[in-house]
Amino acid sequence: MGEVQGQGYIGQALGVADVLAAAYFHALTHDPKHPEWEGRDRFLLSIGHYAIALYAVLMEAGILPEDELETYGMDDSRMPMSGMASYTPGMEITGGSLGHGLGIAVGMAMGLQRKGNPAFVYNLMSDGELGEGSTWEAVMSAVQHRLGNLICLVDFNDQQADGKSTAALAQGDERGKWEAFGWHAQRVNGNDLDAVVAAFDAARAVTEAKPRVIIFDTTMCKGVPFLEAREITHFVRVEADEWSKALAVLEEGKPS
Amino acid sequence: MTLASMARKYEARRVPQGEKVATSAMIASLAAEGYDTVSAPFGHALVDLAKTDERVVGLSADLAKYTDLHVLATEMPERFYQMGMAEQVLISAAAGLAREGFIPFATTYAVFASRRAYDFIAMAVAEENLPVKIVCALPGLTTGYGPSHQATEDLAIFRGLPNMTLIDPCDATDIAQMVPVIAAHDGPVYSRLLRGKVPSVLTRYKPDYQFELGRAQMIREGGDVLVIASGIMTMRALDAAELLARDGVDVAVLHVPVIKPLDTATILAEAGKPGRLVVTAENHTVVGGLGEAVAGTLLRAGVTPTFRMIALPDEFLEAGALPTLHEMYGLTAAKVAQQIKGWL
Numbered sequence: 001m002g003e004v005q006g007q008g009y010i011g012q013a014l015g016v017a018d019v020l021a022a023a024y025f026h027a028l029t030h031d032p033k034h035p036e037w038e039g040r041d042r043f044l045l046s047i048g049h050y051a052i053a054l055y056a057v058l059m060e061a062g063i064l065p066e067d068e069l070e071t072y073g074m075d076d077s078r079m080p081m082s083g084m085a086s087y088t089p090g091m092e093i094t095g096g097s098l099g100h101g102l103g104i105a106v107g108m109a110m111g112l113q114r115k116g117n118p119a120f121v122y123n124l125m126s127d128g129e130l131g132e133g134s135t136w137e138a139v140m141s142a143v144q145h146r147l148g149n150l151i152c153l154v155d156f157n158d159q160q161a162d163g164k165s166t167a168a169l170a171q172g173d174e175r176g177k178w179e180a181f182g183w184h185a186q187r188v189n190g191n192d193l194d195a196v197v198a199a200f201d202a203a204r205a206v207t208e209a210k211p212r213v214i215i216f217d218t219t220m221c222k223g224v225p226f227l228e229a230r231e232i233t234h235f236v237r238v239e240a241d242e243w244s245k246a247l248a249v250l251e252e253g254k255p256s
Numbered sequence: 257m258t259l260a261s262m263a264r265k266y267e268a269r270r271v272p273q274g275e276k277v278a279t280s281a282m283i284a285s286l287a288a289e290g291y292d293t294v295s296a297p298f299g300h301a302l303v304d305l306a307k308t309d310e311r312v313v314g315l316s317a318d319l320a321k322y323t324d325l326h327v328l329a330t331e332m333p334e335r336f337y338q339m340g341m342a343e344q345v346l347i348s349a350a351a352g353l354a355r356e357g358f359i360p361f362a363t364t365y366a367v368f369a370s371r372r373a374y375d376f377i378a379m380a381v382a383e384e385n386l387p388v389k390i391v392c393a394l395p396g397l398t399t400g401y402g403p404s405h406q407a408t409e410d411l412a413i414f415r416g417l418p419n420m421t422l423i424d425p426c427d428a429t430d431i432a433q434m435v436p437v438i439a440a441h442d443g444p445v446y447s448r449l450l451r452g453k454v455p456s457v458l459t460r461y462k463p464d465y466q467f468e469l470g471r472a473q474m475i476r477e478g479g480d481v482l483v484i485a486s487g488i489m490t491m492r493a494l495d496a497a498e499l500l501a502r503d504g505v506d507v508a509v510l511h512v513p514v515i516k517p518l519d520t521a522t523i524l525a526e527a528g529k530p531g532r533l534v535v536t537a538e539n540h541t542v543v544g545g546l547g548e549a550v551a552g553t554l555l556r557a558g559v560t561p562t563f564r565m566i567a568l569p570d571e572f573l574e575a576g577a578l579p580t581l582h583e584m585y586g587l588t589a590a591k592v593a594q595q596i597k598g599w600l
């Protein structure tokens with residue numbers, strides 16, 4: 001996908017790939033043949049620009065056809081650069097205006113409870129979104145409404161548009177903040193698949209009626225050392241001849 | 257939701273063979289238009305101003321790089337505040353700085369200022385008539401990212417707000433020259449911004465062009481059609497005028513960089529000249545922007561030429577490659593020319 005556009009949010013996608021893999025192939029209950037099945041766990045992509053990562057996962061999960069990935073970001077594609085519910089099967093919400101996902105997740109969790117539907121709502125957000133006031137309104141709301149069916153996933157890659165998140169608004173004890181608000185909070189290495197899977201299990205196993213958050217520390221461009229070593233920015237530059245090299249490195253690193 | 261795409265969400269798409277058009281995305285540069293360009297005119301003008309006026313400071317909500325404010329952040333770091341991705345406090349804090357005597361320039365994308373921060377702009381800034389200058393990239397349809405980033409209704413939103421001065425600059429000259437002018441204006445300003453490599457358009461047609469607050473200016477004279485345009489649509493109208501001239505159609509272009517307060521005197525004088533079709537052209541929804549402002553002005557004054565509007569439809573727009581979208585929604589010079597011809 002990135003190669004087609006000559007750009008894309010490759011750094012973010014590689015960083016969050018382990019989290020998405022654990023979400024879709026371990027934690028979530030869903031039916032690829034029926035992406036709108038009422039019994040599904042809801043997965044909200046608040047960070048619209050991470051759509052490139054979700055398209056790949058939706059493809060692996062059998063919801064999107066593989067050949068269409070090549071249309072990423074092109075005219076009339078079902079896979080726009082910024083994820084939108086109106087374009088893509090399996091995309092629950094239109095993200096991109098950052099700081100929306102968690103609030104919508106609160107309402108969906110309330111709605112599921114009203115319907116007696118035992119499904120979980122997952123919201124994937126970024127460390128940049130920790131700066132938005134709307135995020136913290138939703139954080140408090142989820143506690144007030146005792147939303148034990150809500151699991152928030154934070155991709156903490158310490159990157160946002162102008163630089164490091166820890167140089168901007170994420171300077172505090174991020175896990176401690178959520179705990180202080182009344183959430184069940186974990187912080188794990190988001191590129192250690194075992195730790196990621198265990199964190200999903202622990203989040204789901206909480207018996208108290210309180211919302212759960214997992215903060216994943218991730219590395220931009222994970223799995224492609226020559227990209228990891230590059231100066232990391234919000235848009236990681238990849239030269240035309242580097243896409244195939246990157247793919248080869250990833251292929252090599254695949255668990256057999 | 258984008259209704260057209262919604263209806264087709266479950267229809268598989270064919271993968272086109274051959275040449276592929278990429279979304280020209282965030283780094284929406286309008287450079288490839290056949291004009292010379294100037295790099296980061298806003299950032300450089302702001303640094304020049306900050307050097308002469310101690311009160312000038314810059315703030316961004318995690319978009320300094322994408323609003324050319326990084327020029328100030330790099331050259332005068334002590335005058336720059338990184339506010340993080342938090343548009344509400346960006347504006348509240350700018351209001352607070354203004355209360356303490358500073359002239360804050362606050363930047364983000366047009367969608368996030370007009371939508372998320374609106375209440376803060378209305379009450380903390382506009383109602384107090386504070387000199388906060390809100391300068392926003394990605395105006396109207398200048399990104400293929402879809403509705404989350406397409407500020408198609410920003411001018412309509414802010415036109416309803418008392419005390420606001422609204423600017424829709426055409427090019428690098430407008431942007432560089434407006435910076436000291438809006439700083440000198442003692443009140444709130446919202447300006448759309450073109451960033452990166454910004455074309456120089458106006459001085460090609462009018463070498464002595466100077467941006468002035470509240471003043472619309474004739475950039476090109478013509479006897480058959482009067483196009484009243486703002487922002488990048490002034491450039492498109494000038495290009496369309498060249499195309500139409502080949503067909504013997506003589507098009508005048510009136511550039512209206514200041515949407516509020518509107519230069520009604522010039523608009524009435526020009527639109528009142530007999531025998532010309534009057535067309536407005538804006539990179540904005542048909543609702544509540546330049547076109548409707550001009551229409552209201554004309555009707556209230558009893559000036560009633562044949563009147564048409566070129567603007568974006570009252571819809572959430574599609575995502576895709578920017579040139580395709582400009583074609584689809586009628587903003588290219590060729591489409592402008594074609595529409596005008598159809599009305600003659």
Ligand SMILES: Cc1ncc(C[n+]2csc(CCOP(=O)(O)OP(=O)(O)O)c2C)c(N)n1
Nearest residue numbers: 096097098126127128159160161234318341
């Ligand atoms: C409300 C809002 N403000 C600003 C932006 C512009 N923007 C897009 S991505 C981004 C960085 C946000 O941080 P994060 O999601 O952590 O970035 P990444 O890790 O992908 O670099 C910004 C400021 C936006 N999309 N939404």
Ligand SMILES: [Mg+2]
Nearest residue numbers: 126127128159
């Ligand atoms: Mg980040």
